[in-house]
Amino acid sequence: MKFGSSPCTLNVGGRRFSFSMELMKHLPLSRLSRLHRCGSESELLELCDDYDRERNEFFFDRHSEAFSFIMLYLQHGKLRLLPHMCELSFYNEMLYWGLESADLLPCCQRRLDHRLSDCFVHFVPEEEPPGAQEPQSPWLERLRRTLEEPTSSLVAQLVASVSVLFVVVSMFMLCASTLPDWKTSESLHQHRVIEAVCIGWFTAECLARFLVSRDKCEFVRRPLNIIDLLAITPYYVSVTVTTLTGENSQLQRAGVTLRVLRIMRIFWVIKLARHFLGLQTLGLTLRRCYREMMMLLVFICVAMAIFSALAQLLEHGLDLEGGNQDYASIPAACWWVIISMTTVGYGDMYPVTVAGRVLGGVCVVSGIVLLALPITFIYHSFLQCYHELKIRPILRMHQLAARHQEAPLFRETSEGPFIQK
Secondary structure: OOOOOOOEEEEEOOEEEEEOHHHHHOOOOHHHHOHHHOOOHHHHOOOOOEEEOOOOEEEEOOOHHHHHHHHHHHHHOOEOOOOOOOHHHHHHHHHHHOOOHHHEOHHHHHHHHHHHHHHOOOOOOOOOOOOOOOOOOHHHHHHHHHHHOOOOOHHHHHHHHHHHHHHHHHHHHHHHOOOHHHOOHHHHHHHHHHHHHHHHHHHHHHHHHHHHOOOHHHHHHOHHHHHHHHHHHHHHHHHHHHHHHOOOOHHHHOOHHHHHHHHHHHHHHHHHHHOOHHHHHHHHHHHHOHHHHHHHHHHHHHHHHHHHHHHHHHHHHOOOOOOOHHHOOHHHHHHHHHHHHOOOOOOOOOOOOHHHHHHHHHHHHHHHHHHHOOHHHHHHHHHHHHHHHHHHHHHHHHHHHHHHHHHHHHHHHOOOOEEEO
């Protein structure tokens, strides 16, 4: 939908804020930045409550004071909880506009975490509305839901079960092909036939989902679809190379690259994330907690640098001739620090001096403390992601039912300049 060059007005709970469309496209509020992509007023009303075309004014029935605090965040880069307002209510406003708890200042983020932990409340961010390329045919939409949402119908569950069966069979054949008894010519032939059938199913499934997808570019960018391509492509590359170079050529016998491509079929097991909620929750949690994961990695790197240098000095540096040769260098001591901080302790290298053992004890205790610091936030994020993914199919079904019920109302009133949703 093309908007005029005049400034747009946001009417949030009775208070007006003026922005240019160019500025709104770059705001870190996903609800506002998506307005310029709307192709019709019916799509626009999926993002706001009302729209006045004559005044180019968007109406949002939300908390005006909370939005004012969010505007201060956009100006100064610091987001605080609104005083005298429930933390959960303000967090709900943040999710509506497209912000997350990580945007809050650390002190406010701790308050929100404690509140969420006490009340055990889960918030579900609203999904982006489908774009203008959404298929309008009912049977095409049902086919898309059958392939993308395993819990949408009995047929979808059957398709998902068949896909899981092919993944399990392909994983079993990949593992069995490395056994000495399975390297006979007859076993190899059977393995290739089964592998070709599995790849055929995966390829047909991927192509079908691509053809019925709403947005082809978005389909290619999705992580699960990228994993599908990484799992399927090595097979076709290896088959092509085998056809061109011959089965027993020197390139085949010494082809390290081909062996790497074949072992990349292990990515098939990640395809199970499309059908199991637990793996989806793990992936979504890692994506949302990347800052905490980076902080954890920094903690480990700093501790590894300190303890490895001290361990090398105490075990080998003070006695170069008779010292512990396992700690001959700082990089070698880094391995000992990692397995000590994670309390794995393989026993392949260990300190023998009294000072080295004391340092080892401090290293183990430090690892327990450092690894436990970000766990609380990751735990709450995991619970929220699990609840969000669990109820998302239910919410999507309700949205589709509501859209079908509201469709006649939009057709009757879409000609006027002002639409009441």
